[in-house]
Amino acid sequence: METFTSPDELHAWCAAQKRLGRVIGLVPTMGSLHEGHLSLIRLAKEKCDIVVVSIFVNPTQFAPNEDYAAYPRHEEDDLALCRGVGADAAYLPTPATMYAEDASTWVAETLLAKTLEGAERPTHFRGVCTVVAKLFNIVQPDIAVFGQKDFQQVAVIRRMVRDLNFPIQIIRAPIVRDPDGLAKSSRNAYLTPDAREAALSLSRALREAAAAVAAGERDARRLEAAARAATTASGWIPDYVQVIDAETLTPIQTVLPGASAMLLACRRDGLRLIDNTLL
Numbered sequence: 001m002e003t004f005t006s007p008d009e010l011h012a013w014c015a016a017q018k019r020l021g022r023v024i025g026l027v028p029t030m031g032s033l034h035e036g037h038l039s040l041i042r043l044a045k046e047k048c049d050i051v052v053v054s055i056f057v058n059p060t061q062f063a064p065n066e067d068y069a070a071y072p073r074h075e076e077d078d079l080a081l082c083r084g085v086g087a088d089a090a091y092l093p094t095p096a097t098m099y100a101e102d103a104s105t106w107v108a109e110t111l112l113a114k115t116l117e118g119a120e121r122p123t124h125f126r127g128v129c130t131v132v133a134k135l136f137n138i139v140q141p142d143i144a145v146f147g148q149k150d151f152q153q154v155a156v157i158r159r160m161v162r163d164l165n166f167p168i169q170i171i172r173a174p175i176v177r178d179p180d181g182l183a184k185s186s187r188n189a190y191l192t193p194d195a196r197e198a199a200l201s202l203s204r205a206l207r208e209a210a211a212a213v214a215a216g217e218r219d220a221r222r223l224e225a226a227a228r229a230a231t232t233a234s235g236w237i238p239d240y241v242q243v244i245d246a247e248t249l250t251p252i253q254t255v256l257p258g259a260s261a262m263l264l265a266c267r268r269d270g271l272r273l274i275d276n277t278l279l
């Protein structure tokens with residue numbers, strides 16, 4: 001596996017791969033890799049000749065009050081995991097190699113990015129879109145794989161790709177969970193045993209919502225109220241619990257099975273978890 005820290009060197013290497021006719025896949029990550037990330041890399045390997053994994057804790061998607069400095073970083077382990085699943089290149093830039101000191105250009109999606117995570121974190125998706133657009137320009141992948149875990153992120157990226165004519169196919173990979181249902185996340189490392197046990201209420205609430213829809217429930221407000229009550233009872237206080245149209249992310253009254261999703265974000269002890277399910 002090749003490793004790169006320079007955007008120009010990675011770009012030159014990817015361009016050489018393209019000239020050889022190879023299909024390139026990109027998996028953007030912030031590192032501290034777990035099975036969720038590895039499933040994305042494996043999926044990219046199935047669909048592409050060459051897979052590039054970026055590992056970059058992107059400062060521009062964190063607000064000043066968020067956990068940028070404390071975000072877990074495990075580069076050596078990450079490289080071993082990438083090698084283990086057959087990644088062809090890993091890209092580990094520093095903030096200084098990614099952003100000129102006087103960088104003054106942003107990529108911002110201005111509709112889907114406003115609600116849900118965007119309401120809580122108003123500059124988050126601007127940082128995500130900007131770094132992903134930069135990665136797309138550096139790597140020029142044919143395919144990029146993102147996780148359903150960050151449901152809104154995939155929708156925002158797809159919109160950016162459509163609106164800016166990036167010739168890239170975006171794949172949404174399913175959520176990987178621990179055996180007890182907790183969605184895998186680099187931030188799970190922060191959970192105390194009690195908080196982790198209580199956090200099972202999030203995935204349970206989502207499973208119950210999906211089961212209720214399968215049994216005929218269509219009332220979005222009733223589904224939200226039940227999920228909200230269940231997580232609150234466990235001490236995980238919702239920022240939002242929202243049933244939405246899975247394409248437009250707009251809140252809906254009536255679930256349309258196969259075209260709706262429930263998204264939630266909850267806080268406890270200064271920690272914040274997100275999870276979701278298609279309905």
Ligand code: AMP
Pocket residue numbers: 028029030031035036037039040145146147148149150173174175176177183184185186
């Ligand atoms: P992150 O390192 O948190 O920025 O995540 C990098 C990519 O991995 C994003 O596309 C995430 O949606 C995806 N991802 C994170 N956790 C999971 C998971 N549990 N299952 C599937 N994909 C995930």
